[in-house]
Amino acid sequence: MDVPPVTWGWVVERTAPAAERPLRRVERPIGPLGPHDLLLAVRACGVCRTDLHLAEGDLAPRVPRCTPGHEIVGRVLAVGPEVRGFAPGGRAGAAWLAGTCGGCRYCRAGRENLCPRSRYTGWDVHGGYAAHAVADARFAYALPEGPADEELAPLLCAGIIGYRALERAALPPGGRLGVYGFGASAHLTAQLAIARGAVVHVLTRGEAARRLALDLGAASAGDARDAPPEPLDSAILFAPVGDLVPVALEALDRGGTLAVAGIHLTDIPALTYRRHLFQERTLRSVTANTRADGRAYLAEAARHRPVVHVRPYPMSRAGDALADLATGRVTGAAVLVADDGPPPM
Template identity: 70%
Template sequence: MSRATMRVPRPAPGELLVAVDACGVCRTDLHVSAGDLPVHRPSVVPGHEVVGHVLELGDGVTRFRPGDRVGVAWLRETCGHCRFCLSGAENLCPGSRYTGWDADGGYADCTTVRADFAYTLPDGYSPAELAPLLCAGIIGYRALRRAELPAGGRLGVYGFGASAHLTAQVALARGATVHVFTRSPRARELALDLGAASAGDARDAPPEPLDAAVLFAPAGGLVPVALRALERGGTLAVAGIHLTEIPPLDYDRDLFQERTLRSVTSNTRTDGRELLAFAAEHRLRVSVTPYPMARAAAALTDLAADRVDGAAVLLP
């Protein structure tokens, strides 16, 4: 269905109807559209980094008012009563549903969101700058937590797109030394400009052993590369929702001496609130490549070909 013929959705009880002011283009959208992820809803409208303003309130909503600026992110809803939800790990809820995968997202004029899953956004950022924070920023923030970077530690960042360039700034603001590994010369320039201590090719050895690393590139072949770059006791967190095949690991070289390999699954709302609070206190430089909403397909194509600097953002 084209945008011209789509009907404006109605907010269900507890939901907000949101007019889209900007929507980030995430690699997960690419995985959904390319079939790398299983189909949850045929012909779903992608987009889960949505900045907008409230048009209408569903029954029972008291937290927001029409006109309020809000953010809509990947995690759309959870059951709220399983053992994962009750223990603070709602990102692992078996009944979780996702914006732009289970329900129509922000590549449209309007979308809906449960009020308790909508984010209040920090001041001082444009809609285009805020949009990437709502997935790239949040997932990178969780990945950094999963990597257990010690205070003042040495972090390796593999891949340097929308999520990585935000995560690196969080680590730098906390006193870390950051080494970036990416095949893109432009991304290496951006990394150094943001304060990285070094920026090399994706398979280069780091100038010093790493205390922690985050793999953002969806390339399983980089897992052993990153593991071998770790200091004893270091942790590698894999941030993507999809990864190409990981080659066989050599236990002695890749994992021995208590190196740890961890995955990252979605995020909790606590992750989102903490990242946005951090962005309110520390002005992040959000590198944005804008596209008109009508060129969403071109934005996805450019993202797949690594032609996007920073984050692609659709603007209506």
């Protein structure tokens, strides 16, 4: 397949509120591929809240003028000499985890998500808000041909991180799960939990999100600060709002677990031991994911076929997608899809 010498993409020119349009379009050469690299023609890229945190400065940039985006669905244009399992013309996905050292005690123990030298797509290496992207084949996923590009893209982070959050939440079989916030990851994770036999209660501020939760099979849907209709065995906090941590802990039954799924969270207010943690309630964080998580989630999603509620945007309107996400105007998952050409410089 033809490999163009130059590509274009969006970069975080400066950190600023999304309404001030911190992204800028640039052109850059496509250099020689490394031995394990895939060159992808990007067909779709999900818009994750992590991208918003990077653009607005909640996460310090790791590289200057980085291209965001880590839910990349593309066609393979070229492969490095040591790539196995991918060939030009095939469909591939690149996700948040872009690389690890492979030799530290965390990697050796199967906990590569905690690798101190881990690297991330759209943070340490250029991501998918672009016409083309380069990914390490050892951290990429072969994708099936059936589903639409924009339906697959959110699975590659929102789905995978939600899967890990659900595992960290230690939900017992047939248990009662509380889901706080109901964006891209939460709407996929709730469906996964329901497919496993859980009773899901959604607590979120948006009326449209509450309607979507009920449509997808949630047993109830209330405001984020409401008490659920029954005590919870487990809960997952997707909203990046630290004030909701004590709210969710109080909603847990004895022995329950709260998992905080985001990479960024506003400050957590003071907790009272007897009110929030006593009776063996557990508070856990979720840090990135492993490749095993990704493979396991994609296989499970292929079996239960989640409804992916997508709001598509042309790649040329990446700034609009981030601004809409920042103001809560997106229900489900925002996804950038390839359009006919780059916007004007």
